[in-house]
Amino acid sequence: MKKIIFSLLVLAASFSANAQVDRSTMPKAGPAPEINLSKPQSFELKNGLKVIVVENHKLPRVAYTLTLDNPPIQEGDKTGAATLSGALLGKGSTSISKDAYNEEVDFMGARINFGSQYAAASGLTQYSDRILELLADAAINPNFTEEEFNKEKALLIDNLKTNEKSVSAAASTASRALLYGKDHPKGEFETPAGLENVTLADAKAFYNKAFIPNNAYLVVVGDVDFKNIKKIVTSNFKDWKKGSALPAAFTTPKNVVSTEIDFIDMPNAVQSEVIVENLVSLKMSDPDYFPVLMANQILGGGGEGRLFLNLREDKGYTYGAYSSIGNDKYGMTSFSASASVRNMVTDSSVVAFLEEIDRIRETPVSEKDLKNAKAKYVGSFVRSLEQPATVARFALNIETENLPEDFYQNYLSKINAVTIADVQRVAKKYFLSDNSRIVIAGKGSEVLSNLENVSFKGKTIPVKFYDKEGNAVEKPKYEVALPEGVTKQTVLNNYLEAIGGKDKVAALESLLMVGEGSVQGTPLKLTMKKTNKEQFVQMIEVMGNVMSKQVLNGDTAVITAQGQTVTPTPEQLKDLKAESAIVAELNMLDDETIKLEKIEKVDGKNAYVLALNEKKKAFYDTESGLKIKEETTQEMQGQTFVQTVLFGDYKEVKGVQFPTKLSQSMGPQNIEFTFSEVKVNEGVTEADFK
CATH class of the missing domain: 3.30.830.10 (Metalloenzyme, LuxS/M16 peptidase-like)
Structure with missing residues (x-):
């Protein structure tokens, strides 16, 4: 009985205590946890x-x-x-x-x-x-x-x-x-x-x-x-011999006087690489170090950063946009914000970058943003302590960066001490939206006209032109007049003649091609089989296992990918039939929907551009007549991307030239296949399409 009464008293006291808590105000944050590191x-x-x-x-x-x-x-x-x-x-x-x-x-x-x-x-x-x-x-x-x-x-x-x-x-x-x-x-x-x-x-x-x-x-x-x-x-x-100390003797770089766009023309680009950057002087021992970490975390430190939320989640310009800032005790380092963006929104992306950088400079961040940034950083820091390499890096940094012995013991308290005013102060000091280099590598023929009209804060941003090695060059010229008399038919006929002639192409009954490639170090095997009877097989294997397979046999088709089998849509079936042609150009001669658009540079070569349909284009070298590229516009997860296929290293098999190198890219991914086996009118049977 006494135990029951005692329990009731404890319970009553608990209710009384809870009743006295003022829930109208947020409780104060407790002290930052103390970091106990092994003393080296x-x-x-x-x-x-x-x-x-x-x-x-x-x-x-x-x-x-x-x-x-x-x-x-x-x-x-x-x-x-x-x-x-x-x-x-x-x-x-x-x-x-x-x-x-x-x-x-x-x-x-x-x-x-x-x-x-x-x-x-x-x-x-x-x-x-x-x-x-x-x-x-x-x-x-x-x-x-x-x-x-x-x-x-x-x-x-x-x-x-x-x-x-x-x-x-x-x-x-x-x-x-x-x-x-x-x-x-x-x-x-x-x-x-x-x-x-x-x-x-x-x-x-x-x-x-x-x-x-x-x-x-x-x-x-x-x-x-x-x-x-x-x-x-x-x-x-002990026998390692001393050397002469190395001097830190090099030029001191300076930021541009005003923001400019530095453009590198890459005719093969299916996306634009955008880098917004400026020089900074920052050391780990500087008082600004921790506020800068928080400012960068809020701006572009990850999937919760403003750049990511703006350019990806809100506008759908890119798969991801991020920023980073370095530190260097020997001299200048850099702040950088970057993303790979669709060609058609390159100019809009530049403006979005500058607006976000300017916003964190001019408008105080919210309490919520700062709190979330601190929580993210603290979590990453605490998790990193589980790795012995972290302890080693900390010990080394204290020695080499002129840091106090208790730098990492006080790391979290320094993070938590950063204020909203600190973030705005360092953003103005280190994120220079008015003195930025905006380096863009992209397809000038598609993006340059809009880039030259980009303005920020009422001023047009000047555009300068450079090659891939940073050498100043003249503005590229893209307009090349089509020679008189050149038509779709002449382009296609030149191609057919270049690969062996119509008669030899028309005599093709089947084609077998086997190639090897890799993606991120993983070996791939690509097998393609075609006949002149709308039959087509394409299979990709990874280490002997079939990753994807497409089979067309007349009006029936099956697509298998990662163990899932689906029946293609009518549009997919139409695409498979077009792909099944051993040499598609033979069937394209009488297609009135195909249009000759223009001449465009492809890897420094002039190429005729044929619009095959609303989504696909083919490029033919104006000198050799050979097809050197195809572009296909695709949609994925609500975003539009261009898939590029480059053709090269044509080799003759039974009188007909076939490309034995195929490089396919979509976004940052690129896969290059080299075909070691090409057979004409052999190696293909009806059983392959069952």
């Missing part, structure tokens, strides 16, 4: 190598990070030597071959990576001493051979050539060159032609200059003992 221990070798050790015995693992704290290094006419020196590191050492080195690393289940100014390794504690020994050996005694150098150089050149048509790569390269200047380390970039001048001696020279212990930090995190680590680090790194 440190020591320094006689050669200047500084070592930071964070013991963490929760898991039997260890991670080593070697970082060179050098200022930006200007390479000049030897640009690429740094990248190649980094690529050569880790290829064994002077005492162990590349194959033996890799075999031992694999046996231990370890990971060891190198760059031109860093090295990292991780693995199980039981192998920790040997992992560090291998890391040190490859870093201090690199095995720079002519054979490996030539291999890495050829690979780098091939990668650069592959990206020559990349709109995003062109925008990125040109934006850095224009923002910093080509005589600044951050404005330099590698080119295939420039790399031809870089030798193995240049790569060695860069390594000897930059990879020096007196500018290096080794951070050790994991299941280790400090005394043992000090012993093995000293043993493995």
Whole structure:
């Protein structure tokens, strides 16, 4: 009975207490949680190598990070030597071959990576001493051979050539060159032609200059003992020779006096890459650092940012729009806002970017916006503490960025202390809507006329023209008069003649093509089969598994994708029948709906443009007559996009030329197929279309 009475009294007291709570006011936020980080221990070798050790015995693992704290290094006419020196590191050492080195690393289940100014390794504690020994050996005694150098150089050149048509790569390269200047380390970039001048001696020279212990930090995190680590680090790194300190001697770039559009013409662009940027001076040790983090988070730090909500969610211009801001103790860095946008809204996107940047400068953000930004940032920060690499990065930053010892213990309280006034103050200081470079790489023939009429705050924004390397060029000319007498029929007849002639094309009964490609590193296999009886099969396989398949057999068709099978709509069936033609141009000669529109540049070549229907265009080289591109306008999730297919490397099979390279892009995705097997009038049976 007493227990029951006591419980009732407790319950009554609880109700009484609740009744006295004033729910008309929001409760005050509690204190920011205290961040407890493992306190690092440190020591320094006689050669200047500084070592930071964070013991963490929760898991039997260890991670080593070697970082060179050098200022930006200007390479000049030897640009690429740094990248190649980094690529050569880790290829064994002077005492162990590349194959033996890799075999031992694999046996231990370890990971060891190198760059031109860093090295990292991780693995199980039981192998920790040997992992560090291998890391040190490859870093201090690199095995720079002519054979490996030539291999890495050829690979780098091939990668650069592959990206020559990349709109995003062109925008990125040109934006850095224009923002910093080509005589600044951050404005330099590698080119295939420039790399031809870089030798193995240049790569060695860069390594000897930059990879020096007196500018290096080794951070050790994991299941280790400090005394043992000090012993093995000293043993493995004591012979690393000091070098001369690198000077931070480079030009100081400046922002433009007033906002301008810097346009790079990319005739193959199906979207425009837009980058709005300006230079800033910001260090982690600056009082503005935390307010800037919050201002950028509100503006464009993610899916909740204003840029994303405006350009994607509200206007549907892009899949995503974001902003970022750097920090650099050695000099200028940048604020940048960017997105890939549809051609037809390129000019409107520029205005939307500037308006959002200007809004956060001129109008105080709401309490809700700031609260949400803080919550997002705090959540990411707390989650990052679960990773040992985070602790290592924190310890390194405190050493290299001139930060107080309690910088990260007070990190959350500094975030929570940011005010609305702070956000507006730093937005005005660092987000320069009146002094921005707006770098745009896009299809000038479609976007330039509107871009030249873009105005902001009542002033037209001037447009300047540059190539992909940031060199000033003349305004591109797009209007090329159609030669007298050229018609749709002449374009189609020239194509048919170029690939072998009407008679040989008309004699085609079937076609088999098998090609290989990849997307984001995943290998793909494309198989196409066609007949002259409206029969068509297209199948894409991923690692032996069928990802998608389309089958047409006369008036019946089936489409299978990711295990789901559907019957095509009448419009899809019509498209499949058009696709089933072995050479579609033979059937297009008498199609009155097809129109010859104009001449347009495609990768620097003039091409006749045929409008096949409202959604599809085909481009034919004015000199060779060959088809070099197709464009198809498609809708997806309420947005309109242009899918581009480039044709190249035509090869003759039984008297008829077929393109053996096919590059397909839609938005940022690009897939290139190379056809290794092309068969005419063989390899196709009726069973293929069942």
